[in-house]
Each structure stands twice: as C-alpha cells, then as structure tokens.
Amino acid sequence: MAFDIDMIKEVYKAFPGRVDAARELVGRPLTLSEKILYAHLWDGKTSQAFVRGKDYVDFAPDRVACQDATAQMALLQFMHAGKPSVAVPTTVHCDHLIQAKVGAKKDLIRANETSNEVFDFLESVSNKYGIGFWKPGAGIIHQVVLENYAFPGGMMIGTDSHTVNAGGLGMVAIGVGGADAVDVMAGMPWELKFPKLIGVKLTGKLSGWTAPKDVILKVADILTVKGGTGAIIEYFGEGATSMSCTGKGTICNMGAEVGATTSTFGYDDSMDRYLRATDRADVADAAKEIAPYLTADPAVYQEPEKYFDQVIEIDLDTLEPHLNGPFTPDLATPISKMGEAARENDWPLRVEYGLIGSCTNSSYEDISRAASLAQQVSDKKLKTKSNFTITPGSEQVRYTIERDGYIDTFNNIGATVFANACGPCIGMWDRYGDNASDGPRNTIVHSFNRNFAKRADGNPNTLAFVGSPELVTAIAIAGRLDFNPITDTLINEDGEEVKLDEPRGYELPPKGFAVEDAGYVAPKEDGSSVEVKVAGDSERLQLLDPFEPIAPESLQGMKLLIKAFGKCTTDHISMAGPWLRFRGHLDNIANNTLIGAVNAFNKKTNFVKNQLTGEYGGVPDTQRAYKAAGIKTLVVGDHNYGEGSSREHAAMQPRHLGVAAVLVKSFARIHETNLKKQGMLALTFADESDYDKIQEDDTFNFTDIRDFAPDKPLTLEVVHQDGSKDTIKANHTYNATQIAWFREGSALNVIKKENA
Numbered sequence: 101m102a103f104d105i106d107m108i109k110e111v112y113k114a115f116p117g118r119v120d121a122a123r124e125l126v127g128r129p130l131t132l133s134e135k136i137l138y139a140h141l142w143d144g145k146t147s148q149a150f151v152r153g154k155d156y157v158d159f160a161p162d163r164v165a166c167q168d169a170t171a172q173m174a175l176l177q178f179m180h181a182g183k184p185s186v187a188v189p190t191t192v193h194c195d196h197l198i199q200a201k202v203g204a205k206k207d208l209i210r211a212n213e214t215s216n217e218v219f220d221f222l223e224s225v226s227n228k229y230g231i232g233f234w235k236p237g238a239g240i241i242h243q244v245v246l247e248n249y250a251f252p253g254g255m256m257i258g259t260d261s262h263t264v265n266a267g268g269l270g271m272v273a274i275g276v277g278g279a280d281a282v283d284v285m286a287g288m289p290w291e292l293k294f295p296k297l298i299g300v301k302l303t304g305k306l307s308g309w310t311a312p313k314d315v316i317l318k319v320a321d322i323l324t325v326k327g328g329t330g331a332i333i334e335y336f337g338e339g340a341t342s343m344s345c346t347g348k349g350t351i352c353n354m355g356a357e358v359g360a361t362t363s364t365f366g367y368d369d370s371m372d373r374y375l376r377a378t379d380r381a382d383v384a385d386a387a388k389e390i391a392p393y394l395t396a397d398p399a400v401y402q403e404p405e406k407y408f409d410q411v412i413e414i415d416l417d418t419l420e421p422h423l424n425g426p427f428t429p430d431l432a433t434p435i436s437k438m439g440e441a442a443r444e445n446d447w448p449l450r451v452e453y454g455l456i457g458s459c460t461n462s463s464y465e466d467i468s469r470a471a472s473l474a475q476q477v478s479d480k481k482l483k484t485k486s487n488f489t490i491t492p493g494s495e496q497v498r499y500t501i502e503r504d505g506y507i508d509t510f511n512n513i514g515a516t517v518f519a520n521a522c523g524p525c526i527g528m529w530d531r532y533g534d535n536a537s538d539g540p541r542n543t544i545v546h547s548f549n550r551n552f553a554k555r556a557d558g559n560p561n562t563l564a565f566v567g568s569p570e571l572v573t574a575i576a577i578a579g580r581l582d583f584n585p586i587t588d589t590l591i592n593e594d595g596e597e598v599k600l601d602e603p604r605g606y607e608l609p610p611k612g613f614a615v616e617d618a619g620y621v622a623p624k625e626d627g628s629s630v631e632v633k634v635a636g637d638s639e640r641l642q643l644l645d646p647f648e649p650i651a652p653e654s655l656q657g658m659k660l661l662i663k664a665f666g667k668c669t670t671d672h673i674s675m676a677g678p679w680l681r682f683r684g685h686l687d688n689i690a691n692n693t694l695i696g697a698v699n700a701f702n703k704k705t706n707f708v709k710n711q712l713t714g715e716y717g718g719v720p721d722t723q724r725a726y727k728a729a730g731i732k733t734l735v736v737g738d739h740n741y742g743e744g745s746s747r748e749h750a751a752m753q754p755r756h757l758g759v760a761a762v763l764v765k766s767f768a769r770i771h772e773t774n775l776k777k778q779g780m781l782a783l784t785f786a787d788e789s790d791y792d793k794i795q796e797d798d799t800f801n802f803t804d805i806r807d808f809a810p811d812k813p814l815t816l817e818v819v820h821q822d823g824s825k826d827t828i829k830a831n832h833t834y835n836a837t838q839i840a841w842f843r844e845g846s847a848l849n850v851i852k853k854e855n856a
C-alpha cells in the first residue's frame with residue numbers, strides 16, 4: 101500500500117459539503133487554505149467562523165510523516181500513549197542519519213553499520229504500531245511524500261519543518277514537533293491557531309534562467325525569516341498554474357524559511373500530470389471530480405486584497421535568478437548584483453563546492469535542467485572549476501535519472517553522487533574530518549533551503565549561498581560567485597569565449613518514472629507481538645521518563661542560564677550534524693544544549709557565567725550545576741527564537757536539564773508549541789526593550805504564576821546583583837488546554853492520564 105486511495109476518497113466525499121457549510125457560515129467566498137482547514141475540523145463542522153491569528157482550532161489531519169532524526173523522540177513518546185496502533189496513516193523515513201562522504205554506495209553501507217541500532221528500533225516500532233517504514237536510501241521524507249502520499253486538498257502533519265513541501269500538490273501540510281504527531285497518531289485532535297493568510301499573486305511566466313526557486317528566494321527577501329509566522333501562504337495567478345507541480349513543491353518547501361505555517365497552491369493541470377506520472381491516476385480522477393473545491397472561489401483571486409491579510413505580487417517575466425545568503429536564507433541578491441555585493445562584503449569569490457539536490461530541489465525537472473548545463477561542459481570544451489555533488493531526493497528519482505543518462509552526464513564533470521538522503525544539507529557531510537570547527541573561510545553554493553552558520557559542513561567560516569539547481573550548476577562550472585550566466589562568458593580549452601545556453605529540461609520523465617526497489621517496508625497487520633528494541637546500555641536510545649510538573653515554588657529564585665544575542669535557531673539550541681546520532685537519547689543529546697547560542701554579555705558561544713561559583717563554563721555543564729543545586733533557570737532570547745527545525749529536542753533538552761522558562765522578543769511557531777508541549781513556559785517580552793534590562797547575575801521570581809490564565813500576562817520580578825529590581829510583563833499565548841500541559845508537566849502526561 102503505497103498510498104491509501106480509500107482514505108482519500110473518504111476525504112473527498114465529505115469535502116464539498118463541509119466547504120459549502122463553511123462558506124455559508126463565513127458569509128463570503130473562501131480561499132483554498134480556508135477550504136482545506138474547514139474541511140478538516142475535528143468535529144467535522146463548526147457553528148463559529150474562526151478569527152484568523154486568534155482562535156485555537158482542533159483539526160483532524162489525514163496523515164502523519166516522521167523522519168528518523170525526529171521520529172525517535174516522537175515514537176518514544178508515542179509508546180507512552182497506551183495505544184495498540186496509530187490512528188491515521190503514518191510513515192517513518194530514514195534520511196537524516198546518513199553521512200555523505202565518498203558516495204552513495206559506501207556511505208549507505210557505513211550508515212547502516214553505524215546507525216543500525218536506531219534503524220532497527222524505528223523499524224520495530226513501525227512494525228508494532230502499523231506505521232509504514234521507508235528504509236535508509238529510499239529517499240528524503242518530503243520527496244517521498246510528494247511522490248506517494250500528498251494529495252490535493254489533504255491535510256497532513258510531519259515531524260520536520262519542511263513537511264510544507266507537500267503544498268506543491270495542493271495540501272495543507274504542516275511541520276510539527278513529535279509531541280504534536282503523538283496527538284494525531286493517538287487519534288486525538290490536533291490543535292493549531294487558525295492561521296492568517298498571505299496571498300502571493302504570480303503574474304507572467306518563468307523562462308530562461310529563472311526557476312521556481314527564485315520565486316521563493318524573492319518571497320524570502322520580501323517577508324524575511326519571520327514575515328510568514330502564523331500564516332499560510334497561498335500562491336495563485338498565471339505564473340502559478342504554468343509552473344510544474346514539483347516547482348510548486350520547491351516554493352512551498354522554503355516557506356519554512358519565512359516562518360510560514362505552510363504554503364499551498366490550487367489544484368491545476370500540473371498536479372494532475374504529476375499524480376498520473378507517479379502512478380496515482382485514481383487520485384487524479386478523484387480530485388478532478390471536485391476540482392472547484394480544491395482551489396479558491398474565483399472571486400478570491402480576482403480581488404485578493406479583500407480576502408487575504410496581506411498580498412504580494414511577483415512578476416515572473418522580470419524575476420531574476422537570485423542567490424540568498426550567507427548565514428540567513430532571506431538575504432537575497434539578484435545574480436546581476438552579486439559581484440558588487442560580494443566585493444562590498446568581502447565574500448570569497450572562489451566557489452569551492454556546488455551542491456544540488458536535497459528535499460527542496462531534486463525533481464526530474466531540476467535534475468534534467470541542471471544536466472543540460474553539465475552537458476555543455478564537454479560540448480563547449482569547458483572545465484568545471486568547483487567540486488560538484490548531487491543528493492537525489494528519492495530512489496525513484498535517482499533510478500530514473502540514472503536510466504536517462506543524467507548521472508553519467510554529472511559524472512563526466514567530476515560530480516559525486518551522494519545517497520538519497522539529507523547529507524550535506526544537515527551537517528551530515530564529512531568535508532573536513534574532525535577539523536570542521538576551525539575550517540578556512542570559503543564559499544559554497546547549494547540548492548538546499550537553509551544556510552545557517554555551520555549547517556552544511558560544521559565550519560563556521562563557510563559562507564553558503566542558496567540558489568536554483570540551474571544557477572548552482574552554472575556557478576560551479578564557472579567556479580565564481582559573481583558569475584552571471586545570463587551575461588557572462590567563460591574561456592574554454594581552446595581559449596575561446598563561450599556562453600552557457602539557457603537550461604532546458606523536462607517537467608516529467610518522457611519515458612516515465614521507474615524504480616526497482618523504492619525502499620518501502622509495510623508493517624504487520626497485527627503488530628501486538630512485535631518487540632521494540634532498545635538496549636539498556638545504549639548510548640543512542642533511551643526510554644523516556646515522564647517530566648515532573650514545574651512547581652510554582654521553583655519559579656522563585658530562578659537564575660539566568662543564558663541571554664542569547666541575535667539569531668538563535670534550533671541549530672544553535674540543539675545542533676545537528678554529529679549530534680544527530682544522539683537524537684534518541686535525551687540525556688546524551690542534552691550535552692549540546694544551546695552551545696551554538698551567542699552569550700549577549702561576552703559575545704562568545706558556549707561560555708556563560710555560573711552564578712553559584714562565579715566561574716564561566718559551557719552552557720550544558722553550567723545548567724547541570726544549577727540542576728544539581730535544585731535551581732530552575734530562565735533562557736532569554738531575541739526575535740524569532742527557535743527559527744528553523746521542528747526538532748523538539750530544542751525544547752526537551754532544556755526541559756530535561758531544568759530550564760523552566762524561555763523569555764524572548766518573539767518565537768518561531770513550531771518551537772513555541774514544542775516548549776508548551778513539554779510543560780515549560782514560553783513567554784515574550786510585553787515591552788521588547790525589557791530585553792536590555794536583563795543582566796548576567798539576575799535572579800527571577802514569577803510572582804503571579806499561581807494565577808496563570810489565558811490572555812493574562814505574567815509578572816516577572818528581576819532582581820539585579822546590587823539588589824535593585826525591575827518588574828516586567830511577560831506575554832504568553834497559552835489557552836486553557838496548554839496551561840493544563842504546564843500544570844501536568846507535559847502534554848504527554850495529559851494524554852497518559854486520559855488513557856489511564
């Protein structure tokens with residue numbers, strides 16, 4: 101069972117009635133996002149039109165997807181939920197734990213050796229609870245989901261922030277922490293604040309060097325990394341319908357980089373073609389029957405300002421290829437301005453690596469277009485100047501592009517083909533051996549989505565720029581960051597000036613997709629006798645103990661653990677790369693807690709004051725000292741704290757070590773929910789400038805924590821070293837259910853209690 105057509109037909113059967121009822125209730129035409137949301141209400145209907153950006157709503161997603169690095173914690177929690185099997189179709193994908201080093205074959209063998217314990221655990225839990233299992237090498241979660249499970253009008257959640265990729269097939273697909281996935285797997289409602297809506301009108305059509313990637317790089321420029329927070333981005337217009345389905349996937353994928361809850365596109369012919377090409381004609385037929393329901397009502401796209409909270413218009417006829425970076429995905433530079441920007445900022449012009457593929461950009465279209473450039477290297481007697489790598493998104497894509505000769509084309513320019521896995525996108529790239537942390541200053545370009553410091557190779561001095569696979573390939577051929585293939589020429593072996601022709605490719609494989617072993621393992625019908633494998637002395641896996649509730653008394657006399665300065669993403673809070681190996685062992689992975697965060701008082705990483713001794717040390721050690729002394733702590737942060745990944749480790753680790761509250765200027769959505777789910781206090785400064793009042797030696801008292809209630813800010817007394825005090829207000833977004841999570845110690849404790 102690669103996908104569940106019966107489930108999809110059920111969804112489609114109820115869809116029109118639910119949408120019509122919602123339209124009547126709301127009293128105006130509906131956007132696509134609203135249709136999907138209202139069609140997935142937990143109770144099936146509502147008597148209330150929801151207020152966007154305000155009301156918490158219970159939903160019933162159609163499916164769940166988890167990847168190996170987050171599934172471990174999700175499933176360790178699910179094991180506590182007291183259920184014999186998952187309540188909705190769920191899959192686990194082994195993709196993050198495969199390190200890229202020499203090439204697909206050997207790397208996969210090594211990963212199976214080094215992580216077999218984890219893969220075995222995931223396979224056995226999947227088997228036990230009725231979860232579909234995708235083996236290491238099968239592909240990256242989001243590509244596999246797009247190829248097999250995504251369907252127009254569906255709603256899914258996944259324990260990875262780029263779950264949003266499935267918006268390319270017209271879904272509302274949302275990244276969540278593992279505890280949220282546990283709710284849905286356990287057959288409970290899944291709660292989300294009803295999102296705001298951003299409409300993006302795409303006029304004109306893509307052509308030449310410009311690719312779908314450039315649309316989202318431009319959107320990131322406009323919205324910045326936090327501009328999409330709490331919103332669904334809905335794309336429409338001629339530029340949207342004329343684009344491939346997989347191109348739409350790329351755009352939705354990187355919606356995570358602007359903080360959007362998700363992104364989506366109305367059902368159109370490109371989706372129909374993609375469904376048929378991926379062997380799902382029955383889904384395409386079923387979708388066709390309710391097609392008008394799978395896109396917005398016509399009035400919405402005619403007068404978008406009336407229906408969206410914000411509208412952006414991008415003209416694809418004039419959109420230039422972009423490169424975004426370094427260190428943040430919203431720093432956008434059109435390729436024609438790159439030379440100037442690089443010289444101004446002293447970015448190294450020589451490009452060491454061009455890397456294409458990943459979950460974001462490894463469609464057949466991407467690969468065939470990039471290959472058309474690689475082909476020109478020999479045709480035009482050029483030499484590729486940078487190293488070049490490819491990480492295909494799935495075995496189906498890899499097998500098909502190999503059959504069609506593209507792997508050979510890339511090999512001819514000296515490329516390395518890595519396994520169908522995350523690899524260099526998430527620091528699972530053995531570029532420097534053990535010497536990554538003081539690697540040389542250098543530039544790389546890739547077609548992935550994130551480019552935070554150290555993300556790809558662990559080297560803080562690597563400047564990573566994000567671009568389309570086409571542009572990355574052209575730049576790798578030229579070996580220069582300031583190469584603009586639209587205007588610039590290269591000198592070939594004969595000393596002649598040559599220009600690269602525009603990329604050309606195929607939306608879908610002319611000979612169809614093919615694959616020998618896609619890598620799927622179906623679970624047993626009845627898994628009750630399956631034993632889950634966790635060795636007692638394992639350093640990779642540890643069964644979970646429930647968290648104790650944080651007592652109100654312990655919120656008096658708290659100490660400051662760290663005041664984080666500037667960008668503090670989940671990569672700063674719980675680094676990936678080498679630490680991915682401990683994702684199933686809470687105590688071990690806790691040793692990386694906040695080691696990437698910059699201490700506002702000395703601008704150093706992993707160097708904070710222990711108020712008990714006056715000495716400076718690493719964050720995890722200092723925190724363990726407070727824990728040993730029975731003292732709870734507070735973490736302070738800047739804007740968009742917890743940006744990036746869905747990894748709930750970024751919440752569970754501080755929780756495990758005794759951090760009770762996180763007080764910041766603003767949160768990224770998934771991280772804020774993750775903190776709440778683990779029974780912590782996730783708070784924002786009512787007055788942002790209070791951030792400046794927090795000193796290194798402060799002690800904190802939550803004076804009115806006993807009155808913790810929805811819509812009522814908390815009061816925090818800040819006692820400075822000289823005895824002087826500031827009283828500040830901390831806002832929160834907890835509703836009554838979430839306050840119960842805090843009171844019980846975690847959301848899981850509440851589920852357990854209910855199922856006891």
Ligand code: MIC
Nearest residue numbers: 169260261262526745746747
């Ligand atoms: C990422 O792209 O940062 C990851 C690694 O896929 C994460 C998930 C994780 O940390 O395991 C994400 O995006 O959620």
Ligand code: SF4
Nearest residue numbers: 262458459522525526
């Ligand atoms: Fe994997 Fe990178 Fe995609 Fe995350 S963004 S799922 S690490 S390929």
